[in-house]
Amino acid sequence: MKVLIIGASRGIGLELAKQYRAENHAVLGTVRSEEASRYLHDTGAAALRLDVTSAESCGQLTATLDGERFDLVYLNAGVFGPRLREFETPTQSDFDHVMHTNVLGPMRLLPLIPDLLAPGARVVIVSSRMGSMALRTEGHAWLYRASKAALNSVMKDASLILGARAVCVALHPGWVRTDMGGAQADLSVQQSVTDIRRTVSRLGAADNGSFLNHDGTPLAW
């Protein structure tokens, strides 16, 4: 199997690379630094430079990968942004940074992805249950929440457009001990990624357009 991971320098993306490589799958991960390229190479994966906030960088993806076809694509790159208090208005630059990374980045990459898909491919958009409106019980972190709610909308449209060509889902990795999730989080990155890989391996056509927890249970929008 050939796996493309957008955002593979650390955290969940790097662990995805490690676990797929451990099973001898071909992995191409994207990174933004030379140091991160080395971490990825240590797993046996190939590395490609990509910044999802750059239209130019995203635009080069298909030219660079000309002819390559992937069975599995993860759109994992994301930022949390500032830890805003309830009703704290984000600065323009924080708003732009979070929305450009979490929403505009996938909206740049998804239109390019059909050319990169092998028959029967799966496209996994790493979202968050913090984007769910139905499951919300508190109002902090509203910028991050808004970005993941918008990302879920983007995933839904992508699932309709990709249609029969691929199964496309939004997936919540759990609250995971990474730079973003912090040391108090519930899950180790190894456990989260083990669950994600099992869930993704079981995806079928009926799952297209769904919003799933890392363990495969459906999440409310």
Ligand SMILES: NC(=O)c1ccc[n+]([C@@H]2O[C@H](COP(=O)([O-])OP(=O)(O)OC[C@H]3O[C@@H](n4cnc5c(N)ncnc54)[C@H](OP(=O)(O)O)[C@@H]3O)[C@@H](O)[C@H]2O)c1
């Ligand atoms: N950890 C959690 O508890 C949790 C919960 C729900 C959802 N998630 C989601 O899971 C995904 C991965 O999170 P994580 O916990 O692994 O976070 P992380 O450790 O902070 O890693 C974030 C990843 O995104 C990449 N990235 C950020 N901005 C980018 C850009 N402009 N262009 C390309 N890559 C960029 C980072 O690359 P650099 O190293 O170059 O910055 C890094 O590879 C995110 O989408 C996050 O929203 C995480």
